[in-house]
Amino acid sequence: MRRLLLIVPLLLAGCASPAWNDADYGKKAGATAEAAASSVALVRLAVEHEARLTRPYLQTLLTETATALGSVDSQFGAVQPPSEQAVEVRAEITELTSEAAEQVQVLLDEVRLREIAEPEKAAADLAALADRLRAFAERHPS
Template identity: 35%
Template sequence: MGSYDMTVPAGRRPAGRAAGLASLALTLLMALSGCVGPSWSEADYQEKVANTAEAARSAVQTARLVVEAAEEDKAPGPYTARALSDAETAVTSVATHIGSVQPPTMQSTELRSRVTSLLTDCRTTLADLRIAARDGRFHELARLAEPLPRLAARLKRLQELRPT
């Protein structure tokens, strides 16, 4: 990849699987972020945490695909930087929402601590990726993305808290 330049030639749009998935992830995030509000029961709070984890996992998985595409020279530098920035913004948004929900029980308070800590880890990793991409350090993305599979797995476990 070359140096970072936010301009995209007229008529040229990033294409491919990563672009479609990034769009889908952000749409899902917007739909799910509206699901957070006051929580009156343990089950309701677990549902909110599961929705939060699902939205954050979508953003993390999108970042993984973008990094993979960048490694294979299938994603232009400006698209890579923008998609990673969007993933970070998405996780920040859901973290803000779930952080504003009052946990109804002590068990929920412990769960809140778990999810907010995990979201902080996700945000830190995504910020590191965004910064490297914007600085044109595309050769560092794979190394910086190493925590993403583990973070995605942890988010998936929180998704499974959804009451049945």
Template identity: 35%
Template sequence: MAQPVLEPPAARVPPVPRAVRQWGRAAVCASVGVLVLVLSLAGCMSSSRTDTDYRNKVANSAEVVRSSIETARLLVRAAKNGKSPGPYTSRTLSQLESAVDSVVTQFGSVQPPTQEASQLRDDVISLLDEVQSALSQLRIAARQGLLQDLPRMAEPLPGLSERLRRFQELVPT
């Protein structure tokens, strides 16, 4: 008679706390929103023949990047309150950084139509570089498990967001 094969009992996985599940859903929705904005922006980046068209591209780029910054701010706040685990925080910051990188690449490829637009481009590229650096520092700290340092490291984000808002206002709504 064959002996029954004994398998070790399956490890019980503790349930995910409700607050983490809810935050996870909100962050996923925010990440999807950023992705949709990036993809829609990618379709909008062709050459600019007028200053007005170029300002529209600046405003659209600023909007997408500002959305990434605001999502990062929410994420840092959640991590500070223990509602966003380290791996999730790191992964989401990486996605936000990638979204900004995509905008920088798209925007950087647009030829400014005038000297005035060239100056505007320089200002925007400089600001986008600052955003990339800030998000990169946050991602690295999160990967290293330094979640307690994120709030201090995120202090420049509100100022960057405000500066981007001003670029968004180049085009009246």
């Protein structure tokens, strides 16, 4: 029992990945932006080719992407910023990933209820967001 009590705090401590300095934190933020940009780009492709996809497939893709974006966001959110500058980096990447998750959720809601209302606009918005995420990742290479 005593061993279990010693292991549990270690496992819980492992949930928050440390960032030793601003450079390390920036790398983690850049990797988060790259992952989110990939997810957004995948959704953009699906929206552009919506007519060729079945509704259940599109729903599944959007659901899994929303889950992936939430996971990426929560994993990075567990990283403690080492400085005030890192807090600003966190605010910027969190804003971008939250926007990505929100856009995907809106599309998922539209697909569940009927179809994507404005697929061309949605694809353009997703492309712009993916570009912003990639630009962030370039400023914070992992």
